[in-house]
C-alpha cells in the first residue's frame with residue numbers, strides 16, 4: 001500500500017505511523033526524521049537543512065524531492081510505503097505524482113489527520129523526546145517517571161529545538177499556507193481519508209486501519 005499521512009505539526013502523524021507500519025508491514029518514510037538524523041550526524045545534507053528546521057521553515061522543494069525519491073527508490077519501498085511529512089507543498093505533491101506515474105505506480109490513500117489549532121500549540125509545546133532512543137513524551141499527557149530521564153533507556157529527555165514556542169507557531173503558519181491546500185488537491189483525486197486527530201490514539205489507529213481495509 002502506498003500511503004501519505006497528512007496533517008498539521010502536532011496532529012499525531014508520527015504516533016499513528018508507528019501502528020500503521022506495524023500492521024501494514026510497510027516502511028515509514030518521515031522527511032523530518034531523515035533531516036534530523038542528518039543534522040545529528042553532521043552530514044553535508046544536515047548542514048544544509050539545519051537552519052530551516054530550527055526556524056520552522058520548509059526545506060526547499062527541489063532538495064526535499066530529491067531526498068524522498070532517493071529513499072522511495074530503495075528496495076524496501078517496492079511494495080509500498082507510508083510517507084509522513086511529505087508532500088508539504090503543491091510542487092512536492094506534483095513531483096511525487098509525476099515520479100509515481102513514471103514508475104507505473106499509484107497512491108492508495110491520503111490520510112488527513114485533522115486537529116484544531118489551539119490543541120496543536122498545547123501538544124507541541126509540551127512535547128519532549130529522548131536524545132538516546134527517540135521515545136516521545138509530553139509534559140501533560142505522558143510525562144517521564146523521573147524528570148528529563150527516559151523511562152525506556154535512561155537517556156536525556158529534551159525539547160526539540162523546533163518544538164519551542166516561536167518555532168511551533170511558525171510551523172503551524174507554514175502548514176496553513178503551504179500544506180493545507182494539499183487536502184483539496186488530494187480530495188479532487190478522491191484519495192483523502194479524513195480522520196479526527198483529537199480521538200484517543202488507539203481508537204484512531206483502529207479507525208484508520210478499518211477504513212483502509214474497507215477501501
Ligand code: AMP
Nearest residue numbers: 031032052053057058059064085086088
Ligand atoms: P516534521 O518532523 O515532519 O514536523 O518536520 C520537521 C521539519 O523538517 C519541518 O519543520 C521542515 O523544516 C522540515 N521538513 C520536513 N518535511 C519537509 C518537507 N516535506 N518539505 C520541506 N521541509 C520539510
